[in-house]
Amino acid sequence: xxxxxxxxxxxxxxxxxxxxxxxxxxxxxxxxxxxxxxxxxxxxxxxxxxxxxxxxxxxxxxxxxxxxxxxxxxxxxxxxxxxxxxxxxxxxxxxxxxxxxxxxxxxxxxxxxxxxxxxxxxxxxxxxxxxxxxxxxxxxxxxxxxxxxxxxxxxxxxxxxxxxxxxxxxxxxxxxxxxxxxxxxxxxxxxxxxxxxxxxxxxxxxxxxxxxxxxxxxxxxxxxxxxxxxxxxxxxxxxxxxxxxxxxxxxxxxxxxxxxxxxxxxxxxxxxxxxxxxxxxxxxxxxxxxxxxxxxxxxxxxxxxxxxxxxxxxxxxxxxxxxxxxxxxxxxxxxxxxxxxxxxxxxxxxxxxxxxxxxxxxxxxxxxxxxxxxxxxxxxxxxxxxxxxxxxxxxxxxxxxxxxxxxxxxxxxxxxxxxxxxxxxxxxxxxxxxxxxxxxxxxxxxxxxxxx
Numbered sequence: 001x002x003x004x005x006x007x008x009x010x011x012x013x014x015x016x017x018x019x020x021x022x023x024x025x026x027x028x029x030x031x032x033x034x035x036x037x038x039x040x041x042x043x044x045x046x047x048x049x050x051x052x053x054x055x056x057x058x059x060x061x062x063x064x065x066x067x068x069x070x071x072x073x074x075x076x077x078x079x080x081x082x083x084x085x086x087x088x089x090x091x092x093x094x095x096x097x098x099x100x101x102x103x104x105x106x107x108x109x110x111x112x113x114x115x116x117x118x119x120x121x122x123x124x125x126x127x128x129x130x131x132x133x134x135x136x137x138x139x140x141x142x143x144x145x146x147x148x149x150x151x152x153x154x155x156x157x158x159x160x161x162x163x164x165x166x167x168x169x170x171x172x173x174x175x176x177x178x179x180x181x182x183x184x185x186x187x188x189x190x191x192x193x194x195x196x197x198x199x200x201x202x203x204x205x206x207x208x209x210x211x212x213x214x215x216x217x218x219x220x221x222x223x224x225x226x227x228x229x230x231x232x233x234x235x236x237x238x239x240x241x242x243x244x245x246x247x248x249x250x251x252x253x254x255x256x257x258x259x260x261x262x263x264x265x266x267x268x269x270x271x272x273x274x275x276x277x278x279x280x281x282x283x284x285x286x287x288x289x290x291x292x293x294x295x296x297x298x299x300x301x302x303x304x305x306x307x308x309x310x311x312x313x314x315x316x317x318x319x320x321x322x323x324x325x326x327x328x329x330x331x332x333x334x335x336x337x338x339x340x341x342x343x344x345x346x347x348x349x350x351x352x353x354x355x356x357x358x359x360x361x362x363x364x365x366x367x368x369x370x371x372x373x374x375x376x377x378x379x380x381x382x383x384x385x386x387x388x389x390x391x392x393x394x395x396x397x398x399x400x401x402x403x404x405x406x407x408x409x410x411x412x413x414x415x416x417x418x419x420x421x422x423x424x425x426x427x428x429x430x431x432x433x434x435x436x437x438x439x440x441x442x443x444x445x446x447x448x449x450x451x452x
Contacts, residue, residue, distance in 0.1 A: 041256040041257070041258065042253070042256075042257060042258075043257065043258055043259070044257045044258065044259050044405050044409060047253045047254060047256075047257035048257075050249075050250075050253050051250045051253055051254060051412075051416070054246040054247075054249055054250050054253075055246070055250075057242075057246050058242070058243045058246040058247065061238075061239050061242035061243055061246070062239055062243075064235050064238065064239065065232070065235045065236060065239050068136050068141065068231065068232055068235050069141060069142070069232075070140065070141065070142050136228055136231055136232075137231060138224065138227035138228040138230075138231050139224060139228065141228045141232070144220065144224045144225055144228060145225075147220065148217065148220055148221070148225065151213060151216060151217050151220070152217065154213055155210065155213045155214065155217065158206060158209050158210050158213060159210055161206060162203065162206035162207065162209075162210060165199055165202050165203055165206060166203055168199055169196065169199040169200060169203060172192060172195050172196045172199060173196060175192055176189065176192045176193060176196055179192055221333070221335060222333055222335065225335065226333070226334065226335040226338070229304075229335065229338055229339075230338070230434075230437065233338075233342075233430055233433055233434050233437070234434070236426075236430050237427065237430045237431060237434065240423055240426045240427040240430060241427060243423045243426075244420070244423040244424055244427055247416060247419045247420045247423045248420050248423075248424075250416045250419075250420070251413070251416040251417055251419075251420045254409060254412055254413050254416055255413060257409060259405055259406065259409075272372065272404075273369055273372055276365055276368060276369050276372075277369060279365060280362055280365045280366060280369070283358060283361055283362050283365065284362055286358065287355065287358035287359065287362065290351075290354065290355065290358065291355060294346075294349075294351045294355075297346060298346050298347070301339065301342045301343050301346055302343055304339050304342075305339040305340060305342070305343040308335065308336050308339055312332075331443065331444055331447060332444075333444060334437055334440040334441040334444050337436060337437060337440035338433060338436075338437040338440070341432070341433050341436055341437070342433055345429040345430075345432070345433060346429075348425075348429070349422065349425050349426060349429065350418070350421055350422055350425055351422065353418050353421070353422075354415075354418040354419060354421075354422045357414045357415045357417075357418040357419075358415055360411060360414065361411040361412065361414070361415050364407055364408075364410075364411040365408070365411070368404060368407055368408075372404075
């Protein structure tokens with residue numbers, strides 16, 4: 001008994017130690033911003049390395065959402081490109097940057113046959129370039145959208161066909177009435193009446209087909225698409241939480257960075273201009289990628305919301321007293337509330353402010369390069385006048401380096417400030433969407449309006 005008790009005590013103490021170690025690792029991963037203020041103020045060059053490291057961590061946080069959206073079904077290639085910190089350090093540090101190339105083999109079998117039900121066995125034919133499958137518990141989002149599109153096309157074709165049949169039916173009805181009015185023979189009237197009956201039967205079949213397809217689309221919308229969007233929102237919340245931590249830490253780091261008079265090891269002359277030019281190229285790529293991401297994100301959500309609005313039969317004549325359609329007031333399915341709030345939330349994000357900060361950063365860097373080119377003849381002249389004295393030359397280099405770094409720090413601080421605020425606004429938006437969607441779900445099930 002005593003041995004058992006001692007063993008149990010050791011197990012508990014061991015598990016307690018493991019928990020404490022896990023908590024320490026977690027606290028190290030999620031650092032308190034006050035720790036930066038008291039202990040993490042560094043010189044500018046060291047701060048840039050920390051900022052670069054956190055950019056990599058921020059990019060890692062988006063991998064879960066990429067897997068949810070099946071971005072792994074894209075061929076991965078690598079290109080070598082020097083990293084951001086080379087502006088300050090001439091070391092031969094090279095990183096591999098992922099480039100994405102979609103291939104024909106990346107399409108799943110359900111995409112090639114959109115009306116088929118997607119399964120987890122729908123993997124790329126080649127398989128050698130891809131490691132992971134989609135990570136949505138609710139199923140393949142891409143496959144669901146493909147099949148919804150296919151069923152919508154089928155519904156469109158059925159509606160167009162029924163309209164053609166109805167048009168023929170109306171014409172034959174008019175012809176039959178005309179034959180009755182003109183007192184045509186019974187044989188002619190019976191023949192026309194038979195055609196009318198056949199067209200009427202075909203209309204009933206078409207209406208049934210349209211109704212069946214519509215119900216199938218509604219079932220996919222509520223039982224597949226809605227859970228996938230909820231799961232995607234949860235993934236985006238986790239992503240923006242991690243990104244906010246990284247970008248907030250970056251902003252604190254750059255705000256507290258100080259400049260050292262010792263610029264030994266900092267590249268000079270043509271080397272510096274080349275590195276600044278490369279930095280401009282990288283920031284331009286970053287700004288373009290951000291703009292493309294915002295536009296693609298907005299287009300995706302707007303397409304979903306617009307498609308849902310087309311499912312609503314709007315009155316042809318809208319009176320002044322009639323209020324516009326509200327999914328909450330009408331107790332529409334919760335997906336209507338989610339997409340309406342998502343669409344409105346994206347438009348309110350401070351993406352333009354971040355884009356302008358990036359453009360200002362690029363403009364300042366370009367101005368810095370022009371200034372370096374203009375000052376080059378003056379430097380050569382100063383060196384000749386001082387007969388190549390190293391003391392004066394070193395002072396000039398130090399002053400120039402300090403001025404350049406101060407310019408970069410000021411612009412980069414604005415960019416990281418805007419990036420931090422954009423991350424904060426994005427996180428708040430997705431948390432609000434989740435909460436309101438849950439309230440709409442409860443109200444829809446209880447058949448009562450939601451009050452905000």
